Amino acid sequence: MNRRLFIQRSAILWTLASAGEGASCFGNTTKKESGYTVKQFEDEGLAQFSYAILVDKKIVLVDPARDPRPYYNYAKEQGAKIIAVVETHSHADFVSSHLEIHRDNHATIYASKLVGALYPHQTFDAGDSLKISDRVVLHAINTPGHSPDSISVLLKVDGGDVAIFSGDAVLIGGVGRPDLREYSGEQATKREKLARQLYHTVHNVYARLADHVVLYPAHGGGSLCGNALKGAKQSTIAEERRHNFAFQEKSEEAFVRQVLNDKPPVPAYFPYDVALNRQGATALQSSLVDISWISAREASTQVLQSKVVDTRPAAQFQQSHFPQAINIPERSKSESWLGTFVAPEDSFYLVVDTKEQGQFQLEKLAKIGYEQFVKGVVLYGDFAGQQSAAFDQAAFERKPQDYFIVDVRTTEEAKAGPIFKGAHNIPLAELKQHISELPLDKPIVVHCASGYRSAIASSLIHAAVPNAQVWDLGDHIKAYKSAIH
Missing domain, CATH: 3.40.250.10 (Rhodanese-like domain)
Structure with a gap:
């Protein structure tokens, strides 16, 4: 397995159907006919998508990841030059390479004036456009909701709408979370206000696009930035109109309740990444x-x-x-x-x-x-360090009531498939703030669905409370799950 920074795959290279009215889903027409090519890059670990739009040996990147090498390799393969980078917003869950790409290629960075960017850039808001060729033009649309500074990028060919790069505004099967900017303390970034803005972004911008317009989001299934995400990597407005809950006929109040309901905690690194992206990160290798x-x-x-x-x-x-x-x-x-x-x-x-x-x-x-x-x-090598107590399955099964069982799966997982009677569900993402509440008068047994999250959880408890008796059920959980089914 090639262990590189991004398990970055270039997803299928989609050369889209001829632009303009009547263009359909994903075709295989030639670059000469369509005037452009879109290549999607994927970082599986962060469920993040970035894009290279190739037109006449010129490339515009949208939401590039931290490592610029995959984009440089693609440009070299195509004999093309990277001329611009578009940031759809100041990302919270990953660091962008926009500043490094700007310095290496003299590429112009485009971002909304609402970002408050500290790096050299050209503002890109409603009414602004980036002309790549006589046929292909990118238009900025302000689409707040996931964040106050979010823009979407509409790709037009010969004047017709062909595709939209949605950032985290609209995702496949869902929308971006509107609760990730509360730490700023600014009134404009409060979750309810953003949720209401997101409602209007969906219904007043996206729902008015033609069915054939292709949707290219910044995230896929498994991202911490969205909800109701599906496993697909691109979609169309027609598909989202049919299957995305956000497009359904709902009142603004119902929409707000749904997008704010039962969100997991915001990871500690999100505020830091927003600030770093506003400034621009140091070049990867030199860092x-x-x-x-x-x-x-x-x-x-x-x-x-x-x-x-x-x-x-x-x-x-x-x-x-x-x-x-x-x-x-x-x-x-x-x-x-x-x-x-x-x-x-x-x-x-x-x-x-x-x-x-x-x-x-x-x-x-x-x-x-x-x-x-x-x-x-x-x-680490063969260093002789501390050893964890091994799980004593026989002792546990003799008197399970003598143990404090912690289930660190998500709330949804625990409700859908309870494994031990009387287990206490504390999702792993929330465990750290509840460790002080755990009892010390009996052994603690930690489990998840496979053994991965329980390994993290048991080490967190040990680190915080060294004298606690903690057993990691590990992959023994599979036997208990099998017994239930």
Whole structure:
């Protein structure tokens, strides 16, 4: 497996049907006929999409991810030049490479005046357009709701609407969350006001587009920025009109209630990423060069007095780890979990097994701008650290009532498939703020659906309350789930 910063795939290259009225879904017409090509890039871990619009050997990027190399490679393959970058809003869940691309390619950055951008840019709001060729023009539309500074980018060919790059405003099967900017304290960013703006964005902008217009969102299923997302990677206005709850005939009040209902907590890194994107991040590779690499033996004294994030598999962590370390094993979305439990102001040591794994983890952390908080990368090796207590299944099954069982699945998962009678559901994303409420007079058994989240959860509890008796049920949970079914 190629371990690069973005498990970035260029999703299918869609050369869309001829522009103008009557154009249908996804065709295979040639670039000469359509005048342009859209290439979609995907970061699976963050469920994030970015785009390259290719016209006459010129490329405009929309919402690029932290690593610019995939876009540079694409430009080289096409013999094209990146001339512009469009930011649909100041992103909360990932760091954009817009400033690096601007400096490397002299590309103009386009963003709404409402972003308050501190990097060199051209304002891009309603009434503004970016002409790529005589036939192909991008138009800005202010579409607030997910954030106050959100814009959508309408692609027109020969004067006809062909596609819209929606950022986080409208997603496939849903809309962007309107509750991610409350930390700013500004009246304009309060969740209810944004939810109402989002209602009008859907019904007064998107619902008025023609059915054939292609929808290119900034996120797909699994993103922390949206709700009711589906697994598709692009759609049409016709499909969204039929299947997206936000397009259905609902009152504004009902819409507001639905989009604000039962949202998970905002990860700690979101406010930081918004601010970093407004400023513009340091070039990726130069941000990684000064991070130190040390062995576990060399680091043991320093590490004992610092926050530690151990990315090794749960089984290895439980056999030997630094006291009070948090275990966030490598997996898709692990960078989001780290950004949930480690605040931006908390510097930390990163524990790995090999240099290759360390480089991979640093690049993953760079996607959310956390590489600058890494005090050092620790190569653990055969260091003899602390061992976690192994789960005693026989003892647990003899008297399960003697244990405090914590189910760290989401509320929806716990309601849909309860596993242990009397278990206490505390979703992993909310666990940290409830650890002090856990009892210390009986052993705590933690479980999830597969063993991944419970590994994180048990290490969080251990780190916060070293004298607590904590057992991670781990993948033993599969046997209990099978017994139920």
